[in-house]
Amino acid sequence: PVESCYNLLDFEAVARRVMKRGAWAYYSSAADDEISLRENRAAFQRVWFRPRILVDVANIDLSTRMLGSRVSAPFYVTATALGRLGHPDGETCLTKAASRHNVVQMIPTLASCSFDEIMDAAEGPGNPPQWLQLYVNKDREITRRIIQHAEKRGCRALFITVDAPQLGRREKDMRAKATALGDGGSNVQKTEGHSTDVSQGAARAISSFIDPSLCWDDLPWFRSVTRLPIILKGVQRVEDVVRAAETGLVDGVVLSNHGGRQLDFAPSSLEVLAEVMPVLRARGLDRRIEVYVDGGLRRATDILKALCLGAKGVGIGRPFLYAMSAYGVEGVDRAMSLLKDELEMDMRLLGARSIDELGPELVDTRSLGSHPNGVPEDHLSRLAYDPLQTPAQ
Template identity: 40%
Template sequence: MTTVDAAELAKHNSRDSCWLAIHGEVWDATNFLEQHPGGSNLILKLAGKNASDEYELFHNPELVRDTLGSSARKGTIDISTIPKMDRKPEPQSEAKMSPPLSSMLSVNDFENVGEKTMTPTAWAYVSSGADDEISMRENARAYRKVTLRGRILRKVGKVDCSTTILGHFSALPIYTSPVGLAKLVHPSGECAIAAAVGKEGCIQVVNTVSSMSIEDIMDARVSENQIVFWQLYADKNLEKSRAFIERVERAGVAAIWLTVDSPVVGNRERDERSKSMVDIEEKLEEAVETSQCVGIAKANTGFINADLDWDMVDWLRNATKLPIVIKGIQSVEDAVTAFDHRVNGIVLSNHGGRSQDTAQPPLITLLEIDRYAPYILGKHMQVFVDGGVRRGTDIIKALALGATAVGIGRPVLFSMSGGYGEHGIRRMVQILRNELQTNMAFIGARNVRDIERSMINTRKLERNMVGSVKL
């Protein structure tokens, strides 16, 4: 086996010859520079150096071999012999001490911890929305425009919050949305999510761009019976997606959730600004002639296929026998089309306000379905809602309008921050469980099936709903 020394590695530090050391192996990334989703500069800054830390933060261990191919492997290297890079440390937040986990009393408390304890880069990636972040804020505000109409004397001494999601038991009508790059927040990454939701009896949806491998995530479950779904970003090369589907099937996932609300990556200014501030000594000509200043989101999702249409449902059925969920429905018209294609479920989502700003909140889309196409609710297709859920009362409002369950996204990452990891996620889920149980008792619902349309008043929200549709 060829051994490469540090001096030889250092010679290959240009666009013409770009080598990287990753966990004791040297790779030739020269031919991949222009294909890198985040632009070539992100790789060139590490050319001829040890890129292990940067690589591990964003990518699965086996990705480099799958992407570059075994022929790009130049040999092994003793990492300790490579000169360490002079890194300018990111500005640190004033407060790094996390409060006691027991002092977290609401989901929003975790967001405050995240802002104080995450690195600026991680905080910008996790918390940012598109453009002016209007949709991100309105997703949550939509729930405030719906009020509850409680029923009394209903024997609510014992409240059951359990439900079934795609035929699988869940202790709560919630699941963890497919958040990506969780290692930015905690070293255990998506494995911490798997362990936490398993202990709380919930279901995890795993992101295509997870920072941990699907095999490691499945190994982190508390039992072999724990259900995990997998979210698919379709690759520009669909054969790569087919191979990945076969891989996650072997790993044991129980459904495929195809994301369709982000054919391109949204303009997340805070995320991109966090990266642009790093390169103080930029070349002005490069800054205007190339698109090298990209944030974490664009750097990791440039492979997404923007040329999909509804035929993709047929392609998926050919690629897998698993249940299919379409994630990213934003109108009643598309909800009906999905119903006609007989998919197993849809997620009403605007990608957490991270794709197109001023896209309408998912709760309004659910209200559209309730008004114009109620016949699709409770039939062969389950409806999920993703975005803006922060309280147990939010869950009740979505269920009252016909949703089966809601997705929890950013709060999962917030609750992992500050060193809480798995325990923070469990605490966050427990808070939602307590709020849900309490408020189900208040409205007179002994189980989720008792939650009905008459228990909410949507008059204020209806003002924001489209006036008419053509189905």
């Protein structure tokens, strides 16, 4: 039963047992030797807390604002493709649980359910925001229609994926090529320009419409077709975060290596975050953009570390897919409750009553960022460090 799961990793263990081989391969796979996948978890284990004592922590408030909306917790359901590979109701399980919890859901372009089915699945009194994740189609007219439809339906932000001009090499998925997309791909198969050839795995079959020529010069076009906040998802280096902020065209970035599924050895978002925030602050750019992270977060302690280092919120992907695959809506609902319980307890033990009280003084980052270019050793020396000034980047 769902009550036998006490943390997000428990759902993964159950999902692994109950999911079909090809579905498990698609969800769990990552690029090449899966080093970035492993690093996404490992980076969190290099940060320690510096808990504050004797704070009145009788009341803890987990709520926060993300992109202008008040939400109940600082995590969101990030976009992941092909929900029906895991559960017949697909992404609507995520929507239902997210709406019960007043948690944001980012709706994927490559969902198994249609965009409208997902939007319509929300239940309960809450009305959490939904965001659109966008893969940009070679045909910009299709892209424009998708964006404007989402805006009309009440989506509150546009996340453009920028780390996937081509699909990463996920060999687990490729080896499971026998998996026809089946129901999992039913909506995706309607996407113009897609291929149904699954001989190279599910991911390759669904991604052929994506435009690899997408570049910085395209940003004004996106700005011209929507009033929604625009966020670049999949930014992986400090220079690009600064560039994004300086365009004045975007409202945020998601530091992400796509769950380790694209370029192996891409850095973990936590490492990039620790490097980026001091630079943004030094340039006054932290007031222009919101910074989000995803990849490898499994515990509330991971979430708190990211928030202490300056993230506005964090995306959780695979764990909710696993909870959904194992137990449907109730699994995702429980996963969210468990995360909230952990958050409340960990904030109390850390001496932080609200999300606003989390800051770099509550973490020890000395084990992060050991690389040969004289990278800072802790969060204080980071303040003086500006990687944009170092030669030969």
